[in-house]
Amino acid sequence: MSPATPPRAAPNQATGGSRPAAGTRGFPSITFRILVLNLLALLVLVGGLLYLDQFRNGLIVAKIGALRTEGEIIAGALGETAVADESGEVALDPAQTRNLLRRLSEPTLDRARVFSLDGAMIADSRSLFQAGREVQFDILPVEVERTLAEAVYGRLNDLYRRILPESQRLPEYIEYVEQRADHYEEVAVALGGEFSWALRDRGGTPVISVAMPVQSFKRVLGALMLMSDASDIETSVRDVRLAILQVSGVSLAITVLLSLYLAGTIARPVRRLAAAAMSVRRRRGEQVTIPDFSARRDEIGELSRSLRDMTEALYQRLDAIESFAADVAHEIRNPLTSVRSAVDALDKARDDGQRQRLLQIIRDDVSRMDRLITDIAAASRLDAELWRSQMAPIDLRALVSGLIEVRAATVESGQPRLSLSAPEGESYVVEGLAERLGQVLRNLVSNAESFSPPGGTIAITLRRDGLWVELCCDDEGPGFPPDDVDKVFARFYTRRPAGEAFGKHSGLGLSISRQIVEAHGGSIRAENRVDAKGQVAGARLIVRLPRDQSGPPR
Numbered sequence: 001m002s003p004a005t006p007p008r009a010a011p012n013q014a015t016g017g018s019r020p021a022a023g024t025r026g027f028p029s030i031t032f033r034i035l036v037l038n039l040l041a042l043l044v045l046v047g048g049l050l051y052l053d054q055f056r057n058g059l060i061v062a063k064i065g066a067l068r069t070e071g072e073i074i075a076g077a078l079g080e081t082a083v084a085d086e087s088g089e090v091a092l093d094p095a096q097t098r099n100l101l102r103r104l105s106e107p108t109l110d111r112a113r114v115f116s117l118d119g120a121m122i123a124d125s126r127s128l129f130q131a132g133r134e135v136q137f138d139i140l141p142v143e144v145e146r147t148l149a150e151a152v153y154g155r156l157n158d159l160y161r162r163i164l165p166e167s168q169r170l171p172e173y174i175e176y177v178e179q180r181a182d183h184y185e186e187v188a189v190a191l192g193g194e195f196s197w198a199l200r201d202r203g204g205t206p207v208i209s210v211a212m213p214v215q216s217f218k219r220v221l222g223a224l225m226l227m228s229d230a231s232d233i234e235t236s237v238r239d240v241r242l243a244i245l246q247v248s249g250v251s252l253a254i255t256v257l258l259s260l261y262l263a264g265t266i267a268r269p270v271r272r273l274a275a276a277a278m279s280v281r282r283r284r285g286e287q288v289t290i291p292d293f294s295a296r297r298d299e300i301g302e303l304s305r306s307l308r309d310m311t312e313a314l315y316q317r318l319d320a321i322e323s324f325a326a327d328v329a330h331e332i333r334n335p336l337t338s339v340r341s342a343v344d345a346l347d348k349a350r351d352d353g354q355r356q357r358l359l360q361i362i363r364d365d366v367s368r369m370d371r372l373i374t375d376i377a378a379a380s381r382l383d384a385e386l387w388r389s390q391m392a393p394i395d396l397r398a399l400v401s402g403l404i405e406v407r408a409a410t411v412e413s414g415q416p417r418l419s420l421s422a423p424e425g426e427s428y429v430v431e432g433l434a435e436r437l438g439q440v441l442r443n444l445v446s447n448a449e450s451f452s453p454p455g456g457t458i459a460i461t462l463r464r465d466g467l468w469v470e471l472c473c474d475d476e477g478p479g480f481p482p483d484d485v486d487k488v489f490a491r492f493y494t495r496r497p498a499g500e501a502f503g504k505h506s507g508l509g510l511s512i513s514r515q516i517v518e519a520h521g522g523s524i525r526a527e528n529r530v531d532a533k534g535q536v537a538g539a540r541l542i543v544r545l546p547r548d549q550s551g552p553p554r
Helices: 030-050 053-080 094-105 148-163 185-191 231-282 299-346 352-388 396-410 434-451 509-519
Strands: 111-116 121-124 127-130 133-136 196-202 205-216 219-229 392-395 417-421 429-432 457-465 468-474 523-530 536-546
Touching: 030 231, 053 094, 053 111, 053 196, 053 205, 053 219, 053 231, 094 111, 094 121, 185 196, 185 205, 185 219, 205 231, 231 299, 299 352, 352 434, 352 509, 392 396, 392 434, 396 417, 396 434, 396 457, 396 468, 429 434, 429 536, 434 457, 434 468, 434 509, 434 536, 509 523, 509 536
Parallel strands: 417 457
Antiparallel strands: 111 121, 111 219, 127 133, 196 205, 205 219, 392 429, 457 468, 468 536, 523 536
16 A cells, blocks of 8 residues: 555444544644645735835836936036047047046946947046056945844845746846957947946846947947946845845744634634544443533534534433333333233133133233334334424314314214314414324323213313414313322323223323424423312313414415
8 A cells, every 4th residue: 555545444343334533634634724724825925025026127227217317417428528639530538538437437336438439448437547557446345244034035045046047047247358349238229329228147246237328419429338236226125025024924923823823712622522522422331521612602602502402412312212111111011910920820710700801811911012012113213203204384273173073073972072262363383294293182182081071071272372372172070180290291101090991091192292292392281270269170281382484384
């Protein structure tokens, strides 16, 4: 396997899938990304600021303009010193030209040279004539102690010049022993009567030279060449770049610190939340506490609250499953024990009457177990079904009216009758599952029917309460025992009226009803009805569901 190919993660034995090990990442961390993006933006900005060609060009243009002005003054003065020779031809006098050129160029320290029409150099401001001998001199640069930043910049600048392609380098300035006009293109142009300039490199320092004609009465007598060291331009550019680099260094430090702080406020909490979520998946027998960042009013706080709520719901679900399993085992064990005892006693029965009674007990217990298993299976599937099914607008008035019509067609003599009270002109539409809300309604009616006296009335009332719809189911029975009002929704609660056969109900009806109602975002509660004298007049079950306003009911 090549080094660039990451190793495959070992299959996760708990889930059967292939997962990366804890702490590994397939992509750079958030901290790295934030740091790189912020630094990239800063580097792009700094790179743009360091690209100062336009600034340099402006300084060069200004320098050329100043040299041209200076040259025009000197050329005009030299033109005035022209004299006529024996043949009447006007020409520059070399001696007067040297003296005047040196004096005029001395204040500016710029080097000035004059070339005759035949191309020979007749004067140089850097030449001195003493005792008939010509002496060349030059102005030495002043050595200035450089700072560390300037030294580093100088080395980088030298490296940059060396790696530049030949096409982008300045032409090299060559100091010839015997200088002529044709050595410099700008001088050749000036002898033709036009102004010209050139930029060359002399030992790593750019130099600017300008050339213009020396004229007398518009007649070209020669060419003046002024050359100036452009190191001041490079110094200005360098100073600007150093200032930018210094500010950039401070900005870089601030950017890194702020990036690390920003990454810490994002990446560190996310990493802690991810580690806690991983612990929830892997840890056994111990409840994991998700870090609480709910005080933060941002996405991290929202994520923390969501994970904490999700984890709490998960543990509640696990506790509910454990409790449900224990309740199921307990409820099934009772009829199994009864069947086992009846089977053991069956062999010892002395007559047919005893055997028939024992067989009836066995039949009742088997029927009870069948009912329990059926209701337990329905309760087990209910939660998944509620989450997978798509809810739709449901009209509770139509749902209750349909149940009353079906019951009216099948009611037997002596059974309680159903009545509906729902003010006209009101909407009783909720969002839910029609089949499951119908199951809740049937469970409420079945519970009320169990306790209602023969020929009694079960009154169903619908009413609006703001954004809620309330459904009340009242019976005329004995009501709930005061201590059992909160227990009637517990699983396998089987307190039945006197005279009812044992095991006829599984005790899951109201528990399932509460599960369905809460899955619809509502609530269900029980209370006793009292009459004017304060006596219990029956039981009441109240279901509250959020009203739907999205569309027409089904």
